[in-house]
Amino acid sequence: MPRPRREDAQDTRALALGAARDLLHQYGYLGVSMDAVAERVHVRKASLYHHFPEGKEQLVLLIADEAISEGSEGIAQAIGAHTSARRRLIAIATYIFSGTVQIGRVLRDALRFMPEDHQRRVYEQFYRQHYLQVLRVMDEGVETGELRPHDTGRSAWAFLDLASEMGSGGEAHRDAELAAWIVGLMLDGLGNRAAGIKEPHGRQGDPARPGSLGLANLADPASRSQE
Template identity: 70%
Template sequence: MPRPRKEDARDTRELVLAAASALLHEYGYLGVSMDAVAERVGVRKASLYHHFPGGKEQVVLELAERAIGRDAAGFARAIRDHMTARARLTAIATYVFSGPVQTGRVVRDALRFLPQEHQTHVFDLFSRLNYLQIRQVIEDGVASGELRPHDSERSAWAFLDLVSEMGSGGETPRDASLATWIAALLIDGLGA
């Protein structure tokens, strides 16, 4: 039997990741098995373990790493293309809402269900690549006088939590008006 070409192996690997991502979005970490992924891709379970010897944990870890990296690049573009904290935060929220809805879920599932060493890795990666960008936007807004001095660490986490939760799909429409509202809520608050 001829060995599969490297391109075929790479395609299979990408199909596995895409199927696992879709299943994770539908059912969450506990509702997904390697059997379900194999069935969705149309390959034998042994083939999955050839590509992902660490099984479901390895698949979820890679999906989380990719989601974090993809969002970091999207955040960087939004920051580069806008000048004010309000415009940057609105653009970042809009980016999150226009992207794959499973990003927040796969990262949350990785932080909840993977072994501690992987949880630590995912949290550190998220903090370094994504959280620090948001915190810097807020701190730049304080430095420019656009925002009042405050606890930028908590504000950055609050923004990320709100955007992630509201951007995960469900009943809330994911659109530019919601992105604008979230940025306004953070910057203007609810006071009269």
């Protein structure tokens, strides 16, 4: 029996990743299976295991790696295109909404169901490539006086939480208008400023000392083991 051409093998791998990405976007981690991917690509499941010996987890890990790396470049471009913290955050949120894979959903699912070593890998990549960029925007906003002194570590996680959650589904139209609303909610708030509510300063939300925000807690497997 003739061996598959290299081009055919590469096509199968790319098609399988695309099918798994679509399933992940539509249904989350639990909606991805080797059977479902094989059916969409029109190949035998055994052929998929030839390309992905670790099965579904390998597929999801590769998708997460790609999405985080691609997202890092998009966030950097959004930051570079603007100078104010407000405009930068709106651009970042708008970019997050545009992704073919909603990384917040991937992150949550991966960190609930994947092995601990894969959890750590996904978290560390997200932390370095996404979180630290948003943290820099918050810190520079405080330094320039655009933002008042506050816990920038926590606000960076809160922003990513809101943008990821509101960009991962639902009927609301996800665009620059929604991005501006999210940023306005964070920077302007809903309360009366005359109330003078005090907040802690510093980076208490940094994942080195996990705060109470959903994404931060889910992102750090170590923080869950201490609960």
